[in-house]
Amino acid sequence: MALENAYTGNIFRSFDITSIKAQILLARGLNQTVAQSDEVHYVVETADVTPFPLPIIIENDVYVDARTFTTLDKTGALKIRNPIEHAMRLDQARWELVWKRNNGKLGALMAQLPYHHEVFSKWVSDTISHAFSLAPYQSGQVQALAAMFSVGQFYNNFSDDAQMFRLQQLMSRDLGIPFNLFESVTGNTEHLFPRDATEFVETLKAADITPRLSDFSVLTLNQALATSFFGVSYDKQLCWSAIEYPPSLLVMIKACLEHNMYNRSRLGGVVKKTNVSKKKDKFLFTYNTILNQSSKPTNIQ
Secondary structure, rough: OOOOOOOHHOOOOOOOHHHHHHHHHHHHOOOOOOEEEEEOEEEEOOOOOOEEEEEEEEOOOEEOOOOOOEEEEOOOOOOOOOHHHHHHHHHHHHHHHHHOOOOOOOHHHOOOOOOHHHHHHHHHHHHHHHOOOOHHHHHHHHHHHHHHHHOOOOOOOOOOOOHHHHHHHHHHHHHHOHHHHHHHHOOOOOOOOOOHHHHHHHHHHHOOHHHHHOOOOHHHHHHOOOOOOOOOHHHHHHHHHHHHHHHHHHHHHHHHHHHHHHHHOHHHHHHHHHHHHHHHHHHHHHHHHHHHHHOOOOOOO
């Protein structure tokens, strides 16, 4: 099913979120957090809080571990050491609120962000194809499965077979993947649209694309994609989260679109190949519109 929040992802379930939340609330009571909006708060270097790589929601507020990219000056004022990460983490926090507030209607949210499917499916398929030296047809099969995974991340269930068929047709049309490629890899598992990394790996192996993928695992997937992004703290954790959780990938896509430095990253290379000139403005407009509709603006200009 669609993840409830960032920490319900495969690799983050071991975090003791209850304990970390208690530490955060204590830090806020001791003025060891700095508000970035009416809803977003940075945990700063004076706080005794277990490090946490992804935003955490407590009631109607969301908290970011900013200790890796900020500091406090002699007066106690917050200083930003990495402005690019600062902007990205603010967006990431707001997307956490968007995801929570759109729970139950994530399919409608997905419909506004078709670019996510293209980037995600190419990111996953290009990485796997390179790592396992797949032939072009096999690479297309992996992309078809990754495209269906990018849909499953937004849905808890499907109303009927007709809806699932329409979504397959939509992916085929929008991504330029022949429909017969989808047919060649489906029907072998209970879930047509994988909803998490475990189901994606199960579907990939059941498709019997090549013996080279017979030992493929969630660990293999995480290792292959872990170094796709750089220049921020917790970069591997961000990549791992993005495998299952659309908000994490969306903030990475935006960074790649706005900063040429990411052209050298694996994800940035994928974004660069997606006819950016025609899609960048539309994606950024929709991205910002959704943020502003479901979360309060930050105080940072």
